[in-house]
Amino acid sequence: MTASRIIVTGGTFDKQYDAIKGELTFGSTHLPAILEQARSTIPIAIEVNQLIDSLHMTAEDRVRVLEACRAAPEQAIVVIHGTDTMAETARVVGEAKLGKVIVFTGAMIPYAVQGSDALFNLGFALASAQTLAAGVYVAMNARIFAWDKVRKDKVDGVFVPGP
Amino acid sequence: MTASRIIVTGGTFDKQYDAIKGELTFGSTHLPAILEQARSTIPIAIEVNQLIDSLHMTAEDRVRVLEACRAAPEQAIVVIHGTDTMAETARVVGEAKLGKVIVFTGAMIPYAVQGSDALFNLGFALASAQTLAAGVYVAMNARIFAWDKVRKDKVDGVFVPGP
Amino acid sequence: MTASRIIVTGGTFDKQYDAIKGELTFGSTHLPAILEQARSTIPIAIEVNQLIDSLHMTAEDRVRVLEACRAAPEQAIVVIHGTDTMAETARVVGEAKLGKVIVFTGAMIPYAVQGSDALFNLGFALASAQTLAAGVYVAMNARIFAWDKVRKDKVDGVFVPGP
Amino acid sequence: MTASRIIVTGGTFDKQYDAIKGELTFGSTHLPAILEQARSTIPIAIEVNQLIDSLHMTAEDRVRVLEACRAAPEQAIVVIHGTDTMAETARVVGEAKLGKVIVFTGAMIPYAVQGSDALFNLGFALASAQTLAAGVYVAMNARIFAWDKVRKDKVDGVFVPGP
Numbered sequence: 001m002t003a004s005r006i007i008v009t010g011g012t013f014d015k016q017y018d019a020i021k022g023e024l025t026f027g028s029t030h031l032p033a034i035l036e037q038a039r040s041t042i043p044i045a046i047e048v049n050q051l052i053d054s055l056h057m058t059a060e061d062r063v064r065v066l067e068a069c070r071a072a073p074e075q076a077i078v079v080i081h082g083t084d085t086m087a088e089t090a091r092v093v094g095e096a097k098l099g100k101v102i103v104f105t106g107a108m109i110p111y112a113v114q115g116s117d118a119l120f121n122l123g124f125a126l127a128s129a130q131t132l133a134a135g136v137y138v139a140m141n142a143r144i145f146a147w148d149k150v151r152k153d154k155v156d157g158v159f160v161p162g163p
Numbered sequence: 164m165t166a167s168r169i170i171v172t173g174g175t176f177d178k179q180y181d182a183i184k185g186e187l188t189f190g191s192t193h194l195p196a197i198l199e200q201a202r203s204t205i206p207i208a209i210e211v212n213q214l215i216d217s218l219h220m221t222a223e224d225r226v227r228v229l230e231a232c233r234a235a236p237e238q239a240i241v242v243i244h245g246t247d248t249m250a251e252t253a254r255v256v257g258e259a260k261l262g263k264v265i266v267f268t269g270a271m272i273p274y275a276v277q278g279s280d281a282l283f284n285l286g287f288a289l290a291s292a293q294t295l296a297a298g299v300y301v302a303m304n305a306r307i308f309a310w311d312k313v314r315k316d317k318v319d320g321v322f323v324p325g326p
Numbered sequence: 327m328t329a330s331r332i333i334v335t336g337g338t339f340d341k342q343y344d345a346i347k348g349e350l351t352f353g354s355t356h357l358p359a360i361l362e363q364a365r366s367t368i369p370i371a372i373e374v375n376q377l378i379d380s381l382h383m384t385a386e387d388r389v390r391v392l393e394a395c396r397a398a399p400e401q402a403i404v405v406i407h408g409t410d411t412m413a414e415t416a417r418v419v420g421e422a423k424l425g426k427v428i429v430f431t432g433a434m435i436p437y438a439v440q441g442s443d444a445l446f447n448l449g450f451a452l453a454s455a456q457t458l459a460a461g462v463y464v465a466m467n468a469r470i471f472a473w474d475k476v477r478k479d480k481v482d483g484v485f486v487p488g489p
Numbered sequence: 490m491t492a493s494r495i496i497v498t499g500g501t502f503d504k505q506y507d508a509i510k511g512e513l514t515f516g517s518t519h520l521p522a523i524l525e526q527a528r529s530t531i532p533i534a535i536e537v538n539q540l541i542d543s544l545h546m547t548a549e550d551r552v553r554v555l556e557a558c559r560a561a562p563e564q565a566i567v568v569i570h571g572t573d574t575m576a577e578t579a580r581v582v583g584e585a586k587l588g589k590v591i592v593f594t595g596a597m598i599p600y601a602v603q604g605s606d607a608l609f610n611l612g613f614a615l616a617s618a619q620t621l622a623a624g625v626y627v628a629m630n631a632r633i634f635a636w637d638k639v640r641k642d643k644v645d646g647v648f649v650p651g652p
Contacts, residue, residue, distance in 0.1 A: 012511060017604075019597040020646045022501060022573075024513065038283040039271055040305035041321050084511075108202055108508040114601045115506075120201040123286030126305055131294035142203035142289055157509045158204050175348060180441075182434040183483045185338060185410075187350065247348075271345040275440045278343075320346045364609040365597055366631035367647050434528055446527040449612030452631055457620040468529035468615055484530050 002130040003043045005074040006031055009065060009089075010051040011082030013107035013118050026051040030111045031080070034122060044126075045074065054082025054089070054106075062092045069093055069102050076129035077102045078122070086138055087150050087162070094136035094147030102136045103129045104147075108157055165293040166206045167239040169194055169285075170231045172224075172252075173214040174245030176270035176281050189214040193274045194243070197285060207289075208237065217245025217252070217269075225255045232256055232265050239292035240265045241285070249301060250313050250325070257299035257310030265299045266292045267310075271320055328456040329369045330402040332357055332448075333394050335387075335415075336377040337408030339433035339444050352377040356437045357406070360448060370452075371400065380408025380415070380432075388418045395419055395428050402455035403428045404448070412464060413476050413488070420462035420473030428462045429455045430473075434483055491619040492532045493565040495520055495611075496557050498550075498578075499540040500571030502596035502607050515540040519600045520569070523611060533615075534563065543571025543578070543595075551581045558582055558591050565618035566591045567611070575627055576639050576651070583625035583636030591625045592618045593636075597646055 008014065008029045015024040031046045049068045050061060069077055081089055083106045090104045105125035111118035125139045136147040140159040151162025171177065171192045178187040194209045212231045213224060232240055244252055246269045253267045268288035274281035288302045299310040303322040314325025334340065334355045341350040357372045375394045376387060395403055407415055409432045416430045431451035437444035451465045462473035466485040477488025497503060497518045504513040520535045538557045539550060558566055570578055572595045579593045594614035600607035614628045625636040629648040640651025 017598055017602045020644075034283075035305070037278055037280060038287075038305055039280045039303075039321065041323075042305050044305070109506055112603045113506045114603075115200050117200060117202045119282040120197075120286035123283035123288075123305070124201075124290040125286075127287040127290035127302065127307070128294060130307060131291060139290065140202075142198070142201055142205050142207070142286070144290070144293060154509075158202065160204075180435055180439045183480075272343055276343045277438045277440075317346075360609075361631070363604050363606060364613075364631055365606045365629075365647065367649075368631050370631070441526055443526060443528045445608040446523075446612035449609035449614075449631070450527075450616040451612075453613040453616035453628065453633070454620060456633060457617060465616065466528075468524070468527055468531050468533070468612070470616070470619060484528065486530075 002076045003045075003074050004076040004078065004126060004129055005045045005047060005072045007065065007068050007072070007077060007079045008046065008048045008051070009054070009079065009081050011054050011080060011106045012110050013080050013121075014051065015110040016112045024110060034111065034119065037119070038123065047072075052082075054085040057082070057085055057089065062089045065089050066093050066096055069100065070096070070098055072100070075100050078125045078129050079104045080122075081106050083108060083140065083152055083159075084154070086140075087147075087152060090136055090138050090147040090150070099134050101129050101132050101134055103132070104136070104138045105140060165239045166208075166237050167241065167289060167292055168208045168210060168235045168237040170228065170235070170240060170242045171209065171211045171214070172217070172228060172242065172244050174217050174243060174269045175273050176243050176284075177214065178273040179275045187273060197274065197282065200282070201286065210235075215245075217248040220245070220248055220252065225252045228252050229256050229259055232263065233259070233261055235263070238263050241288045241292050242267045243285075244269050246271060246303070246315055247317070249303075250310075250315060253299055253301050253310040253313070262297050264292050264295050264297055266295070267299070267301045268303060328402045329400050330404065330452060330455055331371045331373060331398045331400040333391065333398070333403060333405045334372065334374045334377070335380070335391060335405065335407050337380050337406060337432045338436050339406050339447075340377065341436040342438045350436060360437065360445065363445070364449065373398075378408075380411040383408070383411055383415065388415045391415050392419050392422055395426065396422070396424055398426070401426050404451045404455050405430045406448075407432050409434060409466070409478055409485075410480070412466075413473075413478060416462055416464050416473040416476070425460050427455050427458050427460055429458070430462070430464045431466060491565045492534075492563050493567065493615060493618055494534045494536060494561045494563040496554065496561070496566060496568045497535065497537045497540070498543070498554060498568065498570050500543050500569060500595045501599050502569050502610075503540065504599040505601045513599060523600065523608065526608070527612065536561075541571075543574040546571070546574055546578065551578045554578050555582050555585055558589065559585070559587055561589070564589050567614045567618050568593045569611075570595050572597060572629070572641055572648075573643070575629075576636075576641060579625055579627050579636040579639070588623050590618050590621050590623055592621070593625070593627045594629060
């Protein structure tokens with residue numbers, strides 16, 4: 001049983017529908033509800049680092065993710081991140097060589113929308129974080145990529161070997 | 164990218180509601196739809212081995228699962244199984260020492276029912292199958308168990324170290 | 327704005343999945359949550375009369391539904407009922423000529439299961455109760471039937487003119 | 490059994506998530522799938538008049554809705570419309586005195602998003618269209634309003650007596 005930490009940064013994964021504004025926004029994170037739905041019995045700390053669209057992430061925002069990974073007492077970390085700049089933040093964390101297992105994941109369809117890939121991706125990422133060797137990875141599309149060998153194909157909306 | 168095989172045996176995971184009979188039954192497997200929802204881009208073969216409630220599984224049924232695992236050309240295998248006798252079938256497969264990674268998973272709530280753990284568990288099991296060393300495992304409750312060190316606590320409905 | 331009452335008797339509409347027993351059972355009614363989801367702003371009283379499968383309803387159970395309809399202070403009443411014997415209970419209430427609008431509805435697929443007709447049917451029945459003349463009706467399949475001119479076709483799972 | 494027509498204009502009701510663009514857009518209408526889910530057995534024609542956000546509707550767009558209502562051979566009509574200017578279009582149709590029952594409805598949360606009011610509202614509106622006297626109505630929040638006595642309270646996101 002591997003104690004794990006989920007660092008939440010927002011992204012499509014965690015967007016919810018605001019009925020008054022009529023648009024998808026960030027409220028509070030869905031992660032506690034999702035872990036209950038997953039019937040998890042392992043200790044998983046949830047840390048909301050930021051709640052933003054990854055297209056709006058600055059270099060400073062990425063450093064905040066890095067610092068959260070560095071500060072985490074757990075060896076197994078999942079970062080929930082928007083897909084558009086997931087590979088960029090993974091690079092920032094990867095180059096820091098923290099000696100932990102850090103797995104980035106997200107969703108192409110929000111958890112709150114029909115047909116979401118969020119639950120699957122979270123399960124996939126949590127298992128990856130428990131089993132892989134120390135390093136930084138992107139886990140999307142049922143596939144694990146090293147941080148320096150991945151990019152998002154924005155036309156097809158899938159992660160592919162890169163850059 | 165690790166080619167994988169999902170061997171479907173039924174269980175709660177794959178039950179669907181029959182509106183005429185007014186009960187949960189087995190129709191066809193949800194797995195192809197689920198992998199599309201997961202936005203998987205890796206080659207995953209889906210094999211329907213049987214579609215039954217694991218409480219009704221006979222020794223012969225378990226051998227059929229074992230034979231499917233043996234026959235599979237892939238190294239990474241996920242078996243979708245009812246939770247009630249998952250540990251028993253895992254034992255049959257585990258004792259055969261097939262030299263592959265074989266991960267059993269299932270669901271406490273059917274995929275077709277609100278609040279299901281099926282999507283999460285499938286993601287968790289597929290990542291485990293891609294990353295673990297050869298062996299037979301049960302992956303439930305966000306946790307990985309060796310086949311000979313797990314039992315289902317039927318009162319709480321969770322998998323715990325055992326027997 | 328017509329004050330309304332929903333009398334809950336159970337049926338498929340309100341079944342929920344019990345993960346420990348592995349079957350659909352009755353817990354507490356979903357009606358308060360459903361009315362919130364419907365964003366209702368009218369006064370609707372919810373009364374749990376019984377929570378059973380309508381196949382198990384006795385003559386006495388049907389009289390309990392009749393008495394609840396009689397006692398209700400509201401003029402517009404919706405009865406949530408299992409579909410199998412909905413027409414029988416509607417007959418018991420219809421013959422009593424209570425001088426109120428009483429609309430029976432239910433669901434072929436539970437609210438908690440994917441693809442449920444429960445939300446649609448409840449909306450349909452509530453509007454019927456607000457707009458029809460005094461009388462007893464069955465509202466299913468987007469269609470309104472007088473209590474003495476309806477039966478369930480159990481082969482196709484739809485309500486049709488009858489008996 | 491009252492033959493009915495659903496005239497689709499878009500609005501929140503029918504928005505779907507575009508995973509590539511990362512936003513809610515209009516694809517094709519969900520209405521055929523919804524009527525199947527509702528298990529409707531009555532003849533209901535579905536007509537896509539336009540698929541737009543009602544905030545973007547011009548006077549000309551509203552006339553297109555009016556002309557569709559006028560041309561419809563059915564006596565019972567439901568118009569699926571964005572909530573923001575639903576009352577304005579209802580006014581245009583109401584003043585034309587077409588001698589049919591025309592019920593406007595929509596949704597505060599898209600059909601494709603968790604917790605949607607779309608299914609309930611559609612059931613509510615279809616029953617209203619089958620049962621009300623000729624006239625033009627807005628049916629939202631489990632409540633029926635005459636076209637000239639309703640406005641949307643945009644702060645609370647509910648329809649209230651007005652103007």
